[in-house]
Amino acid sequence: MRDSNVNFNFLHRTCTLVVLLCFLHISVTVVYYVRSLDLRRTFVQNQHSRQNQIKQKLVRQATEEPKSIFFTNSTVITKKLEKCPDPSPILVGPLHIEFSTPVNLEQVIDQNPNLQDGGRYKPRGCIAQQKVAIIIPFRNRDEHLKFWLFYLHPILQRQQLDYGVYVINQYGDETFNRAKLLNVGYAEALKEYDFECFVFSDVDLIPMDDRNTYKCFSQPRHLSVSMDKFGFRLPYNQYFGGVSSMSKEQFLKINGFPNNYWGWGGEDDDIYNRLASKGMSISRPSGAIGKCRMIRHERDKKNDPNPQRFDRIAHTRETMHKDGINSLSYKVVNVEKNQLFTKITVNLGKAPR
Template sequence: MRKIYRRRLYFLLLITSFLPICFLVFNTIIYRHEKNIISYIYDTQTSCLNSSKNSIIELSTIPPQYLVVPYREFALRTSIACRTFKLDNSKKDTANLHPKYSKYLRGRFPYVLPYANVTFNDIENFYTKILIKKKSKDSIIQTSFAENITFENIPYKFQNGMWYPTGVTSIQRTALLVPLQGREYNAKTFLLNMHAFLRRQQLTYTIIFIEQISPNGHRFNKGRLFNSAIHYLQKQTLNITCLILHDVDLIPEDDGNFYTCERNYPKHTTSRVRQLGSTRGYTRYYEFLIGGVLLLSFDIYKTLNGFSNLYWGWGGEDDDLALRLIQQRMCVVRPSYDLAIYIGLPHPRGQRNNARYGLLAWTTVRLGTDGYKQIEPLTRIINIHQTSTLTHLKLDVNADTNNSPSLNTITKSLKQQQQRL
């Protein structure tokens, strides 16, 4: 009996001694496999390699453009921030004024929450009549839609669809693009605050709301809205040099968070967000995130082929864009955590996109055939309404475009509205 017990004991000891070795070998194999997959992101080529449809393709022979990403693990482990890059350090130049040299910077931004009865006309009237009557920066304005407003009267003029600071020339011409589906109160709150914020930095700017009209109850498609609006902007004569893709429920809290595009890199400024009324403080989001507020040029947007057009509902489209950035060997720059802070307005969460992980796995397969370049037949502009405080585009993102108005008709209508302002 003792011999049997000894043999069993020796056998158990032998098995136990081999377990760490097996575990190490297994992890090494998995690591190399994952490393090979992820390496395709950085080594992707634009050429296409032909392969037989009936053959089984080994990992080492997968054409680079057919990248399959283990998305969940990859996103949690990966940072797309430019670690060694510093933000543009522009010299003081009144002919091309950078926001950091604005004399109206005050640090923390005193955002205003209007009453529920506020209207778009109230905001228009505030910036064209009420605010300009303000005599000093210390005076407080009381209105029928909000109280204790401390926004300064910074000299600005509206001309040909853009707001210009008086006496200086901004370094860039900025378009703030905000996708919408409902959320009317958030849109009004955003509009009331953002004009004051942008003026503190003495930007030359326009604000564009892109509203999805869904007569058939279609879910929200943020990617199509952004692609459509930027396609529309390309046909205008505003000479925009900086695009800001902005969620409607986020308001910046520090005017040192400069809303300027970097020369060669996208910039993501939504590093920390605190929810209005919450006692939890700021939430720092994962490093892979580029949603919320993203600043980039037309050229970068075209290089990425913009957003995918396939994401319906909440979630996925921003991470899809982040994967496109990596495939194009781009990283994002971020301001310091002390400055890139936002207040998040409450809103009902949209219907979750349960197909997002399947789409994200094949992002790079679709990059050239699913995005900005393919948007024109997928949407239709139903209406364009312009005031001095915003341009409001209303889009049907699923409509048959055969009956859509031509771009010349839309442009002519817009110019007529501008002449009436």
């Protein structure tokens, strides 16, 4: 009987020990499982953080050296972009331009979904040949601007330009000063982007052929060669009005445009004199490619012919080094950005009496 009690006590202790060992094993297993969950969560978070850092780094690099960037669930694939071909392979040539049907800006926005804020665009599949700022001197010409935006945005995109549209609006009712507004457009555009080419365009002129590329060339470019206003002929060989382009280097070489031509006329001839004095010549597309149509309108108020224009033109060589971008003064009144353009309203001061 005593042996039986001894055996029972031994069995009881053994079972208790086994239970304790099992409990200990389970406890250790639970602890390690919980720790593994924490480690797994930390690992996943670190992986996500690492992927985000890689993506951000690649996006930053894309602004310095453009690439196509593709993201998948686990990898990032980059492809270095090539320069866009010159000329663009998606041009269509002669265009039908008419102004009988009113233009709605919402329609223009819908038809140009790839535009960025401020009227900015760059091609996606290649690096644009040039970064171009389009400068439009402006006051009270909203209907004309609608037609310009309607026709020019698709043209400029087919030309595969990295471009922005800047409408430089003269504040107040002082006499209009086209050339000074163009100087302002040059200065303000460079505050936003490293543009290397500047196209200066009247708001009422529309090209009739998209092969007339709005970019810069080795010499200053006159783009509105044959206007319907002049029977599709160049009015005279020195004519540089309407639409023209200059590189940053060319623009600075002539000290920009004159600031003292208040009213209509004269500033284009002054600019031609500046170019000639610096040994530059005017390049042009052919008469067929350089055709453009003008929106008919009456002369604006406060834009009467400038009575001093002939005297000023005669003294360009004497005044150009002190009257230009180096003497420009103005005050920005308002900046408005939308998907189609950047509108900068500026106070140019008062015309001398």
